[in-house]
Amino acid sequence: MRGVLVTGTDTGVGKTFVACGLAAALARRGTRVGVMKPVETGCEERDGVLVPEDAARLKFFSGCEASMETICPCRFPAPRAPWVAALEEGREVDTSLLKKSYQSILTGHDLTLVEGAGGVMVPIGENFNFADLAREWGLSVMLVTTAKLGTLNHTLLSLEYLRHQGIKVLGYLMNVHEPTASELVSSNINALERLSAEPFLGQIPHQVQQVQQVQQGEFSPARTPPERLASLFEDSLRWGRIEEFLATAQEKSHGVSQGTAKPVA
Numbered sequence: 001m002r003g004v005l006v007t008g009t010d011t012g013v014g015k016t017f018v019a020c021g022l023a024a025a026l027a028r029r030g031t032r033v034g035v036m037k038p039v040e041t042g043c044e045e046r047d048g049v050l051v052p053e054d055a056a057r058l059k060f061f062s063g064c065e066a067s068m069e070t071i072c073p074c075r076f077p078a079p080r081a082p083w084v085a086a087l088e089e090g091r092e093v094d095t096s097l098l099k100k101s102y103q104s105i106l107t108g109h110d111l112t113l114v115e116g117a118g119g120v121m122v123p124i125g126e127n128f129n130f131a132d133l134a135r136e137w138g139l140s141v142m143l144v145t146t147a148k149l150g151t152l153n154h155t156l157l158s159l160e161y162l163r164h165q166g167i168k169v170l171g172y173l174m175n176v177h178e179p180t181a182s183e184l185v186s187s188n189i190n191a192l193e194r195l196s197a198e199p200f201l202g203q204i205p206h207q208v209q210q211v212q213q214v215q216q217g218e219f220s221p222a223r224t225p226p227e228r229l230a231s232l233f234e235d236s237l238r239w240g241r242i243e244e245f246l247a248t249a250q251e252k253s254h255g256v257s258q259g260t261a262k263p264v265a
Contacts, residue, residue, distance in 0.1 A: 034109035042079030
């Protein structure tokens with residue numbers, strides 16, 4: 001298992017920022033990081049081409065050499081859930097194309113980060129959501145949550161759904177994407193650690209994002225050096241669980257290549 005779905009409890013919680021920061025930090029640690037944004041909506045058209053800005057950020061901060069067509073094979077101009085955006089154009093998302101692109105990125109990478117859209121139940125097709133994608137592709141899930149009021153409900157519901165679907169959760173992290181009282185941040189973290197069985201992977205403080213201007217979605221290759229982003233995530237995450245996952249994934253990958261590993265669940 002060499003793939004991780006980075007998903008959120010809602011849209012706008014900072015999944016792209018987290019995926020980019022994680023990719024930059026992993027790359028600095030010597031991990032060969034692949035990235036993918038299977039479907040990106042809300043793409044701006046430039047010179048007749050839909051430009052997936054989130055996918056471009058992922059490519060830059062990870063150093064992934066796959067083409068943009070492979071990293072983001074499906075794009076829509078309307079800022080909707082993928083299935084809804086496709087319906088509005090009389091189309092369907094070609095999930096076989098998405099999987100083919102993912103499998104090509106796996107080659108030559110130790111780990112591939114797949115960024116979703118919104119939360120785990122956001123539909124890609126009428127009967128196929130991002131949790132289904134994680135199950136079909138054999139992805140573990142990293143859940144991005146926030147510190148605001150309501151996060152206990154949103155986080156616990158997402159984790160319960162993933163657990164019910166039999167999907168492995170690598171852990172969850174708290175992205176403080178807007179000004180939040182430190183007491184509320186602490187109380188939410190403490191409550192989640194007591195109420196959830198899944199590992200807490202760390203907290204990305206708001207002041208970090210304020211420096212990077214990412215709360216407005218303005219972090220970009222032009223403004224934010226990968227080393228800077230990598231350092232921020234090195235300092236903010238609990239790396240023990242992540243390193244344990246990486247070691248296991250690499251062992252399984254090596255075993256498969258040698259024909260000795262057991263099938264990955």
